[in-house]
Amino acid sequence: MKLKHLTGLSLLAPSVAFAAERPNIVLFIVDDMGWMDSAVAYGEQVYPNNLRHHTPNMVRLAEQGVMMTSAYVCPVSTPTRTSILSGMNAAHTRVTNWTSYVKDEYSDATGGGVSGGIGDTSADPLIRPDWNLNGMSPEPGIEGTFHATPFPQLLRDAGYFTIHVGKGHWAASGTPGASPYNMGFVVNVAGQVNGAPRSYYAEDHYGNLPGRWNYMAVQNLAAYYGTGTHLTEALTLEAIKTLDYPISHRQPFFLYMGHHGTHTPIQADERFAQKYRDAGMDEGQARYASMVEGVDKSLGDLMDYLEARGVAKNTVIIFLTDNGGNSENKNKGGIRHTHNKPLREGKGSCYEGGIRVPMLCSWSGKIAPNTRVNTPVIAEDLFPTILDIAGVDYEGKIVQDIDGQSLVNLLTKGSKLAAKAVKKGEVVGQKEQNLFVIPEEVSGINPLRPIVLHYPHKWKPYDLHDIDFLSCVRIGEWKLVYRMKTGALELYNLDDDIGEQTNVAVNNPDLTLQMAAVLAEKLRTWKADMPRINGTNKTAPLPDEL
Amino acid sequence: MKLKHLTGLSLLAPSVAFAAERPNIVLFIVDDMGWMDSAVAYGEQVYPNNLRHHTPNMVRLAEQGVMMTSAYVCPVSTPTRTSILSGMNAAHTRVTNWTSYVKDEYSDATGGGVSGGIGDTSADPLIRPDWNLNGMSPEPGIEGTFHATPFPQLLRDAGYFTIHVGKGHWAASGTPGASPYNMGFVVNVAGQVNGAPRSYYAEDHYGNLPGRWNYMAVQNLAAYYGTGTHLTEALTLEAIKTLDYPISHRQPFFLYMGHHGTHTPIQADERFAQKYRDAGMDEGQARYASMVEGVDKSLGDLMDYLEARGVAKNTVIIFLTDNGGNSENKNKGGIRHTHNKPLREGKGSCYEGGIRVPMLCSWSGKIAPNTRVNTPVIAEDLFPTILDIAGVDYEGKIVQDIDGQSLVNLLTKGSKLAAKAVKKGEVVGQKEQNLFVIPEEVSGINPLRPIVLHYPHKWKPYDLHDIDFLSCVRIGEWKLVYRMKTGALELYNLDDDIGEQTNVAVNNPDLTLQMAAVLAEKLRTWKADMPRINGTNKTAPLPDEL
DSSP: OHHHHHHGGGGHHHHHHHHTSSOEEEEEEESSOOTTSSSSOOSSSOOGGGGSSOOHHHHHHHHHSEEETTEEOOSSHHHHHHHHHHOSOHHHHTOOSOOOSSTTOOOOSBTOOTTTOOBOGGGOSEEOOOOOTTEEESSTTOTTEEEOOOHHHHHHHTTOEEEEEEOOOSBOTTSGGGOGGGTTOSEEESOSSOSSOSOSOGGGGGGOOTTTOOTTOOOSOGGGTTTTOOHHHHHHHHHHHHHHHHHHTTOOEEEEEEOOTTSSSOOOOTTTHHHHHHTTOOHHHHHHHHHHHHHHHHHHHHHHHHHHTTOGGGEEEEEEESSOOOOSOGGGOSOTTOTTTTSOOOTTOSSHHHHEEOEEEEOTTTSOTTEEEOSOEEGGGHHHHHHHHTTOOOTTTOSSOOOOOOOHHHHHHHHHHHHHHHHTTOOOSTTHHHHTSOOHHHHSSOTTSOEEEEEOSOOSSSOOTTTTTEEEEEETTEEEEEETTTOOEEEEETTTOTTOOOOOTTTOHHHHHHHHHHHHHHHHHTTOOOOEETTTOOBOOOTTOO | OHHHHHHGGGGHHHHHHHHTSSOEEEEEEESSOOTTSSSSOOSSSOOGGGGSSOOHHHHHHHHHSEEETTEEOOSSHHHHHHHHHHOSOHHHHTOOSOOOSSTTOOOOSBTOOTTTOOBOGGGOSEEOOOOOTTEEESSTTOTTEEEOOOHHHHHHHTTOEEEEEEOOOSBOTTSGGGOGGGTTOSEEESOSSOSSOSOSOGGGGGGOOTTTOOTTOOOSOGGGTTTTOOHHHHHHHHHHHHHHHHHHTTOOEEEEEEOOTTSSSOOOOTTTHHHHHHTTOOHHHHHHHHHHHHHHHHHHHHHHHHHHTTOGGGEEEEEEESSOOOOSOGGGOSOTTOTTTTSOOOTTOSSHHHHEEOEEEEOTTTSOTTEEEOSOEEGGGHHHHHHHHHTOOOTTTOSSOOOOOOOHHIIIIIHHHHHHHHHTTOOOSTTHHHHTSOOHHHHSSOTTSOEEEEEOSOOSSSOOTTTTTEEEEEETTEEEEEETTTOOEEEEETTTOTTOOOOOTTTOHHHHHHHHHHHHHHHHHTTOOOOEETTTOOBOOOTTOO
16 A cells, blocks of 8 residues: 555645635544643643653644644543534533443443443432433434534535544444434444444454444454454554545545544554563553554644645644543553642543643744643534635534634644744743733634533443533633532633643632633533433532522 | 325425436345245246235235246245356355355355254265355455445446345355445345344344344334234335335335245244135134235335335336245145246245246336336346346456346337237237247347256255256256256246156256256356265266266
8 A cells, every 4th residue: 555655646736726725624633642741841840751652743733733732522532522523612512421332322421321331320429410311313203312514525525535443432323423424424444323432453354353342343444354453553543544535636625534543442553562671661561651652643643645646735733532531441551540630630520630731833934833822622613723724614504503623723823922932032931821822803812711611421331520411611820610419610721730640629619600600601502411310300500509 | 103104295396307317226025935935927827826825915016017937046046146146056156045044154064053953974876076165255355255336336326226125045154245334235124144134023133133033034013023023024014114215215226025935934024914714714824825925015115105206117016926935844834846836846946836936017108007028038138127227337347247137128119019919809819929029130039048056955954856956947848957966958838847856867868968958057057066985085077978
């Protein structure tokens, strides 16, 4: 296959000629990789956790573009992915937990479901809400789904060649959203209902083995069975293959590169694992590190291919992950609940470790290289942002009311402003963050707009105090966490306390109540799901109803 | 989804405008459906078996185009499919049996394999050859494969939007040919290594169920699980969906519509089954009949869609099946070995029932409607024919030496000549066949060119006298069958004896030996595989070596 790509080089000139017209877009989404899992220092300093993983290509992308240091997504996968595709906040889509493989099956630990196991709910103070358990649907009237127009459909209608490779996980089987071919993609490889791969190994046929098969087996990869190709590499090779057509035909493309890596199962990418073992990491850590580096290699291979085909300059790359780093999985190695330090907690949680994720964006000539922007952004912003980049006007063409805002000015003018500030030497180490919060008159984004995440669910059959049934809102440097189980309100100042260690609610009762009101108002407006109280079966109170 | 198609109608005008330029091509391949399984009377008369199945759309296509009454393919699936993709005779590709799901596993009954079961070979007079058990490869140097350039790659390189839907089955997993994305297709739905579906039922998730899964589960259809959509219908809906992009973008398209129907398992398409039960068919027959009608409905739905989108006039439809009707499967109902009557035997056999199949072709303005052509044609002719239709010159662009010939003149000028003959009233019932054998100066096809099929294999763990280890050659009205087990040569005159009941070899010793020499010469030229003799391990003699 490599050979084929090289022959493609003859098409370089024409594709460049065309490239001037409309930008190609690559949305590179990594699974379960945390804010601290790469050498890219999203924090105000380089933390020890930044030194664990070798990620030269993420650094390379950061040097070519802008680092979004305050990028937020949902605590788990599907809500982030359906927010991205719909432009709606997860509390608004009412898809706040991941979709099961089978229709009408709740993934909540309370009330069981194939993903959560059958938890004994009798002891739980709260019971799961009747959320949209079947996910997103591009068609109306599908039970247990919300109906929205996916942005890839709008790109496709506007002449973009839309490609899906890897993890979909927007909807349960038996509903239209289960297939990328119903979500506006012209080409699909491997995308379906599974939220994780049965196996990353070609020797396991990626899970497609009699006796071992379950719904998480990865499809469309039979050509790699037994070839020793790690799933991350196989998906990368498939993605590169699919790019040849639009580049050769001078059509603008959108590539949704949805890696299963670095989600469980934690299975080593042996191209990279040994050096981490040699460096003294425990086996679980070494395996996880190799999976991160495998994804990093994929990013680099795609960047190399775009350069080789002469379209890199006209291709926007957006890199992010779908939730915080998983700090709950034993097999990942290391010490649990520390993987995202200085951030508190990880996947599943509304503390920063679960919702603040890596995000990078490059756009030659438009985005200033090697810059950082600290304005908070959120998953649903990608819908209007990507359509804005493509120059597609979606007014009147979509069925949903979107909550996100276009980040184009923030990414372009904002990054240039940040670059100037650095040049002027205004950067003085600590407290930089306020400097790189871009004024609204430049970015069109109010730096104080409320960033809301909402997880009215129990994640695992056992209780997770800092994960289950939490909501939060961030406004500027302030972060409010609402615990639905107890009704407790916690306030943190992220500038002083990014680790959310010191609850300052008691010192700031008015601000706490104001933020609780803002959070409640958003949830009320979106008709967000709240859990029910065990026994009374009444809906748990909103944060301003206490 | 239906709704979406209707909205597509707005694009009718432009697509028609474009359509004038290059013809679209639909290759509609049905699995295991026999020469006598439809209401289209390919024989010189309407036989009782023509009255079993309701196939209005096959009749509709026959009325719009030409009926090829002497179309030959291999006795089993993969050899036919790899001949079509490569333009080579199966004896030349050395893929003379179907490929297993797993690499390096023989499907022969002799020597076992997942498809054939482990037969006790000690008693067999012959042992399977070391054929290309891994199928066709678009890349060189893959063990157990033959390397060839698939024609979809040439179509794609020439600007065609190439779509694969349904059954692939060109190669074993772990080799490039396992994926349609490596065979020149831009889009793939469901195509992989399986030669049959695990289940046709959405309630079974088409085989994708824990505990029930095996390599025959059908991929990419999770959106239909539990919806009551028969596999034949699901693949049709997917095919129609994929056509929207090239039609809307005014790109010429090639659709490879590979139905799993009507292969085993024999599972009713309940849209149609009841009327066959009511008509008194046994349950197996009724199920099979409903599967045939399901495929017929698919053909009609595609024809309707092409008309609705305004591209029907500029779309060539080639309809055929991949081997003779299966007359060996008990669950199919009826009386075994009679399903293809008047033809002898069925799938697996080199008698007419196994190799002579339905073939229809329509091309508005170019092919005379409602005509029949009796010139023998064979699977490998489709490679040059399809490229000829598309106006693609493959000279110097392919790695293989092809054996097929373009049928374009036979289909166009030939059908027009046949139409004239009918008009002139020259058709007088019996013996028409010679009238509709088109002269070479019109068709470019020598009506007396040898048609060779070769099956040096044992199909099932039990002996099948009229199936195992046979080769044949047809020259005009004469047919020679060579039995490798016994060295026996049988001669039949197909004009007098289409059922191959009367072996006239003894009455025609010279012709018999001449045809044996022709068959042997072909097999020798192609370095065709012959089985080995159990005990001596010597290669079985060619038909002229006795």
